[in-house]
Amino acid sequence: MTTTLPDALMAPLVESFGADRLAQALAALRPAEELLTAEALGSVKATGLSFARSLVARMVRERWRIRLREIEVDASGVGHAVYDIDADGHAMTFAAFSQNEEVEEKEGRLCDSYFDGIGVLFQGTTPMQRILAEREQTKFLWAGRTDNSVLGWTVTNRSDRFFDAAVAALAVGRQPDAGQLATGGGYILRNAGFYGNGRMGCAVWRGLDKDHPLIHPYHQEMFGLYLWRGFGFDLAEAVARHRNPNAATLDAGLKRFLGIGNASGLGMVAIITRWPLWLATWVLVRELALAFAVTDPGPVPGDVVARFRELLVRARHYYRTVDARPLEHVEPRDKVAANLDQVAAWVDADGTNWANVMDRAAAEFDRETVEQVASLLIDCYPARAALIDRLTPIGMNLAFDVMPEQTVADLAGMVRRRYAWALDMDLAAAEARRYFWYRSEEHNEQRRGERGVDPGEPVESFVDVAGAAQALLADLERASSDTRVGRFLFDHPAHRYMVARVQSTAALPYAEIHTNLIDAEFLPVRIIRFYLTTMGLESAAPKNFRWVRGVLMQGAPLPEELEAGAGADWTFPVQPDSSDPPASPRRRAS
Amino acid sequence: MNAATVTTAATVTTAVREVERLAQDSLRMMGVPFPQAERAMHAVTWAEAVYGRGLQFLMARESRLRQTASQQPRLIEETADSVVIDAGGASLLTAGPPALDLATALARTQGIGTARLTNTFGLMFAGELVAWAAGRGLGCTAACWSPDPYDPFEAAGVYAGAPGDALRFHARAQSGSDDADAAMVLVCRQRPLDAGDTAGEDLSAHFEAALRHGMACPADAFDHIGRLALTIRQPSSERSRNQAG
Numbered sequence: 001m002t003t004t005l006p007d008a009l010m011a012p013l014v015e016s017f018g019a020d021r022l023a024q025a026l027a028a029l030r031p032a033e034e035l036l037t038a039e040a041l042g043s044v045k046a047t048g049l050s051f052a053r054s055l056v057a058r059m060v061r062e063r064w065r066i067r068l069r070e071i072e073v074d075a076s077g078v079g080h081a082v083y084d085i086d087a088d089g090h091a092m093t094f095a096a097f098s099q100n101e102e103v104e105e106k107e108g109r110l111c112d113s114y115f116d117g118i119g120v121l122f123q124g125t126t127p128m129q130r131i132l133a134e135r136e137q138t139k140f141l142w143a144g145r146t147d148n149s150v151l152g153w154t155v156t157n158r159s160d161r162f163f164d165a166a167v168a169a170l171a172v173g174r175q176p177d178a179g180q181l182a183t184g185g186g187y188i189l190r191n192a193g194f195y196g197n198g199r200m201g202c203a204v205w206r207g208l209d210k211d212h213p214l215i216h217p218y219h220q221e222m223f224g225l226y227l228w229r230g231f232g233f234d235l236a237e238a239v240a241r242h243r244n245p246n247a248a249t250l251d252a253g254l255k256r257f258l259g260i261g262n263a264s265g266l267g268m269v270a271i272i273t274r275w276p277l278w279l280a281t282w283v284l285v286r287e288l289a290l291a292f293a294v295t296d297p298g299p300v301p302g303d304v305v306a307r308f309r310e311l312l313v314r315a316r317h318y319y320r321t322v323d324a325r326p327l328e329h330v331e332p333r334d335k336v337a338a339n340l341d342q343v344a345a346w347v348d349a350d351g352t353n354w355a356n357v358m359d360r361a362a363a364e365f366d367r368e369t370v371e372q373v374a375s376l377l378i379d380c381y382p383a384r385a386a387l388i389d390r391l392t393p394i395g396m397n398l399a400f401d402v403m404p405e406q407t408v409a410d411l412a413g414m415v416r417r418r419y420a421w422a423l424d425m426d427l428a429a430a431e432a433r434r435y436f437w438y439r440s441e442e443h444n445e446q447r448r449g450e451r452g453v454d455p456g457e458p459v460e461s462f463v464d465v466a467g468a469a470q471a472l473l474a475d476l477e478r479a480s481s482d483t484r485v486g487r488f489l490f491d492h493p494a495h496r497y498m499v500a501r502v503q504s505t506a507a508l509p510y511a512e513i514h515t516n517l518i519d520a521e522f523l524p525v526r527i528i529r530f531y532l533t534t535m536g537l538e539s540a541a542p543k544n545f546r547w548v549r550g551v552l553m554q555g556a557p558l559p560e561e562l563e564a565g566a567g568a569d570w571t572f573p574v575q576p577d578s579s580d581p582p583a584s585p586r587r588r589a590s
Numbered sequence: 591m592n593a594a595t596v597t598t599a600a601t602v603t604t605a606v607r608e609v610e611r612l613a614q615d616s617l618r619m620m621g622v623p624f625p626q627a628e629r630a631m632h633a634v635t636w637a638e639a640v641y642g643r644g645l646q647f648l649m650a651r652e653s654r655l656r657q658t659a660s661q662q663p664r665l666i667e668e669t670a671d672s673v674v675i676d677a678g679g680a681s682l683l684t685a686g687p688p689a690l691d692l693a694t695a696l697a698r699t700q701g702i703g704t705a706r707l708t709n710t711f712g713l714m715f716a717g718e719l720v721a722w723a724a725g726r727g728l729g730c731t732a733a734c735w736s737p738d739p740y741d742p743f744e745a746a747g748v749y750a751g752a753p754g755d756a757l758r759f760h761a762r763a764q765s766g767s768d769d770a771d772a773a774m775v776l777v778c779r780q781r782p783l784d785a786g787d788t789a790g791e792d793l794s795a796h797f798e799a800a801l802r803h804g805m806a807c808p809a810d811a812f813d814h815i816g817r818l819a820l821t822i823r824q825p826s827s828e829r830s831r832n833q834a835g
Contacts, residue, residue, distance in 0.1 A: 147603045148804040198607030207606070207801035401726065404691035405698040441823040442831075449830045456824030459618055484699070486691035490665060493688065497625035 003027070005284075006398060006507045009391050016387045017292070028291040028355075029509060033421065035283060038515040042329075042526030043367035044533050045375040046571075048385045049285050049392070051218035052225070052536025053571070056556050057386070058213070059226075060568040062088035066227070066559040068234055069093075075242035076100045077158075077235055080135070083227065084125060087213035092151070093126035094119060096231045097135055100158075113141065115155040115192055117231070121224060123149055123203065142195070142444075148203040151214065152196025154224035156189045156232075159261060163188040163236060170240035170247045178254055178576045182322070185541065185551040186575070189232035190261035194224040217396055218535065222552075229260045229553050252558060253576045256567075259554030265547050267446035268531040269517060269524050270437045273463045276501055276511045281395030282534050283510035289378040289385045294355040304380050305352050309344065311376045311572075316340040318572035322539050329525045329542045331368040339369040379571070400504045402496065404486025411485055412476040414502055415469060421514040422466035423473060431520035433467065436460040448524065448546070466516045468498040538571065601806040602813075606797075609635045609644060609805070612812075615819035616648055621659030622684060630683040636718035638807060639800030640793050645811040647712060647743050652818075654711065655681060663688060663707075671700045677710035682719070682774065685710050689776055690719045697728050697778035705776045713744045713772050717759060717793060720751040720776075727753050728778045731787050735773045744772050750787035751794075760790030 003026055004010060013022050034040065046053065058064075065086040073079030077100045085092040096119045103114050118138045120131070126149075137144035138153060146153070166176040166188050181188070197220075198204045205220070214220045233255050240247035272279050319337035339361075346357060354377055361370045378385055416423065427433060438456030440447035449456050462468075472495045479488050485503075489496055505511035515522060528548045529540045537550040557567025613634035617627040638644030648655065658680040667674035673692045677685035689705040696703025716732035723730035729752035736744035747761035 145602065148605065148802070198605030198609075198611075201603045201605050201608060201804060203804075204605045204607050204801055207803075399725070402691060404695040439823045441825050443826075444823060447826060447830070449824075449826065454824070454827045454830045459822050459824065462624060484695040486688070486695035489691055490663070490688045493662065493684075494623060494625055496687070497628050 004507065006395075008394050008398060009284075012390050012394070013288075013388075016390075021292075024295045025288060025291040028295045029287050030290070032509050033514065035287070036421075036510060036512060036514040038513060038517075038522065038526040040367055040371075041283075041513065041530040042523075043371045044286070044530050045368075045372045046533050046536050046538050047286060047289070047375045047378045048382050049289065049378070049389050050534055050536035051216075052222045052552055052556070054216060054386075054389055055219045055222040055226070056553075056570065057382075057568060058216070058219075059087075059562050060557060060565055062213070063565045064088065064213075064559075064562050066094075066230065066562065071234055071238050073098055073235060073238050073242075075239065077239045080131075081231055081234055082128070082131060083230070090213045091123075091125045092213075093122040093124065093131070094227045094231075095122070095126070095131045095134065096227070096235075097138060098231075098235060116158045117156040117189070117228065119154040119156070119224065119227065119231070120146075121151040121154065121196075121220070121227070123151060137200075142200065144200055146200045146202050148201075148207070150200075150202040151220050152194050152202055152224065153200065154194040154228065155192040156228045156260075157192055158232075159184060159188055159190055163232070166236045166250070167239050167243070170237060170250065171243035173244070173246065173248045175248060175251050175254060178257060181254075181258065182575050185261060185322070185539070185549065186258050186554055187229075187232075187261035187551050188236060188258060189228050190263070191225055191228065191552065194221040196220050215393070217393055222536065225260045225262075225552050226556065229258070229556070230559060232258075232260070251576070252560075255558055256555060256570075257573050257576055259551035259556070261549070262532065262537065262552050263543065263547055263549045264528050264532055265445075266437070266448050266524050266528070268528045269448075270446040270461045270463055272527055272531055273465060273513065273517060274461070275396075276505050277398050277400060277508070278396050279513065280505055280508040280511035281392055284395060284508065285388050285391055286374075286378065287510065288391075289381065289388050290358075290374050292384055292388075293377045293381055294358055296354070300352040300354065305347070307380045308352070308376060309347065311379060312340050312344045312347075314572035315372060315376060316344075317574065318538070321575055327541055329523060329545065330529075330540070331366045335366070336369050336372060339365045340372065343369075343373055395508070398504065398508075400500055402485060402489065402500045403503045404484060404489070406485045406503065407481065408476050408479045408483045408485065408488050409481035411488075411499065411502065412473060412481075414506055415473045415476065418502065418506065419466075419469040419473075419512070422469040422512075422516075425466050425470075425516055427467055427470060427516070432516060433464075433518050434520040435518045435522075437463045462497065463517050465501075465512055467518070468495075469502075471495070472498045472502070600809055602809045603804050604638075604807045604812060605804050606635055606639065606801050609638045609807070612645065612815050612819045613648065615822045616815045617655070617659075617683070619818050619821050620648075620652060620656045622655070623660065626684045626687070629687050632722075633683055633686065633715040633718040636721065636797060637714050638805055640717060640796040641714055641742075642806065642808070643714065643742060645815045646808050647714070649811045649814045651681065651712065651743070654679075655683075658684070661685075666708075671696050671702055672704035672706070674706045675708070677707055679709055679711075679771070681712035682707075682710055682715040683712055686715060686719050686774075689774075690723060690778070693730075693776050693778040694723065694726055694728060697780055701781070702777065702779040704778075706773070707776065708773045709771045710774065711744065711772050713746070713774060714742075716774050716776075717749040717757060720749040721757050721797075723776075723778050724751040724753050724755070724757070727780075729753075729781060729783045730776065730778045731783065733775045733777075737771065748787065748790070749793075750783055750790070752783050755783065755788070756792045756794040758788060758790035759793055 069082040069084050071081040081096045083094040169176040316337040319333040361373045523545050525542045525545050541549045555570040555573030561567035610631045614627045614631040634644040661678045661680040663685045664676045689707045693703035693705040713734040720730045732749040736746040751757040
């Protein structure tokens, strides 16, 4: 479908794969119409290109060292911990300040005035005096100030139920019940956000050195999650020791199984819509990796086939065992697992033509299964995915600007071709424009309001892509066809952002969500799931149509494994047995 | 830098992305529509990085910005390679981008494009227009004339920049303008700058330094604009709390 991409993306691809091989892959890209509906995006599954996965791969490859410098907490867990980090020669410091107040509801929202933990990720090895000075600023929360020696502040809350259960078990010399912890997905701390990229005056991502260990998009945020996960283990053990100096320590197998809880809501929809180059890049790298897999010439190497079979086994076991809660808005997990059984049978019976496998899956199964198969195929070629992942920071930062010399006729043609999905919508229909997004005073983050009911319409956030495309084309059709876009915008400044959007993404196949996001029928949960999957969430558990819960970093290697360069293959972890010493996540049932 | 020195009575250490967010939200709350505010935030941030006066401008000129927030510039004259625009009293933050777009279109189709913008204010943002043009692959100069050379936001002189070259400012009085208000002549071309345009103070390093090290912003402006930006947050109805979002 696509024969070329922007030069900045083509160059590294040609360098890595050659022009002919790249052309084959580009021709095999799946069509945007198939992939970019909210429903299809909501079915996408994590791969090695997901940000949590690519960060951990880097940490293992470079053998990052994360060591606890000191932890001083009281019996209720109030105090601090400091970690020294050596990321391939780059020093960083993580300071975690722990609190434990009785709070009725700990939602972990930006508007909250209390969090169980506030962390600071410093650049360089940071002395205690500086850390304590920063502590004073974190007491003001988002009114506090910092500087460019800090990459960001991050906040967390304990899961009172699971954290307390873990401490209670350790204090009496036992391991926590993995089965009980798994009922919540498998975590003891919950992510409440990472606030960096200039917030409170901290370092700006664009200002980091090109060889900075956290230069890849979203790696700062994911590293914050990884650090909280480790702090949760250290905190639980330290509190247990206050109760009993001979308390048990968490078994490594159980620690590996535990991730960090996460719940995300409506704001994700506004973020993905606001930055079309991000969506375009995230989908493109995934689809390119898949396209290379299905166009590989010749027989599939035996080790790749073995890898695919192994991943199928692990995935279907994970679907059958993880988080047994019945969920809305997702395919039943047993059903997906059963479908993966069938895929395994096809491979055994009919061989490994990946294009055939994908076609057959698309013909016979639900969208979630299809996307899970696609993700497993991508993960069979990790070295190639890593090469493609070089496009991620480039694509997300392509120029976003208008091309004022283009003619109105050319721009109108571009809109008709690229936004046919939007132009076909009847936006005058009842309920087609029911909602809008706005920054909530109450929550201090994006929320969805109802037109005519909520007061924020005059300053609504840009989400109505379909409406903007229709309005732009209507005005373009009224203008003289040979008029330059710069002249058109002079008379129609309201279209500036949409024109930049259309022109800047013109050579990118996957830039827009093909769904009316303000329609009464739109389910935000689909886009929230896509966002979290892109971050690296393996198993999303929608709480309702506007909130998605899940666990990140579940199965990720522990710091001691990073140092040994081990644990890179960590997806679909197996829950340790509750009654026996926990099994290794890498010891799997077949 | 020690945290104790982050905030003083006079300045606040801030960052490029933080100023962008504050500028966009505060401009919207002054009435500037999203598409213009989304572009203008870059100019405010550039001025903060180079002059330390981006947010101060928003505070000092708030009432004028509010009055002209939705003012549409008027095209007075149009030739094969030039345009004359009456900004209608709007600042360069909102009147500058359409002027640059017209000059860019002319330069890319005719080799050179000139946009003369009159009846405007906020000339210090002209440098960001030049940097933006260079990012578009064009050589560009912006000659600025100000009726009040002592106004810190209305620096008279010439900004010049081109792809791969330093962005320079040469403070020199402009002759030939009888405008009562500030004016700017923007020239974009698809060829290198003239030798005479490559003199002056190099401003290029300022933005890079701000990206890497942060910026010291006047505390009163930071606080004022920060409070204004926060008003973009809107109350929620009980109905939406329960049903919509």
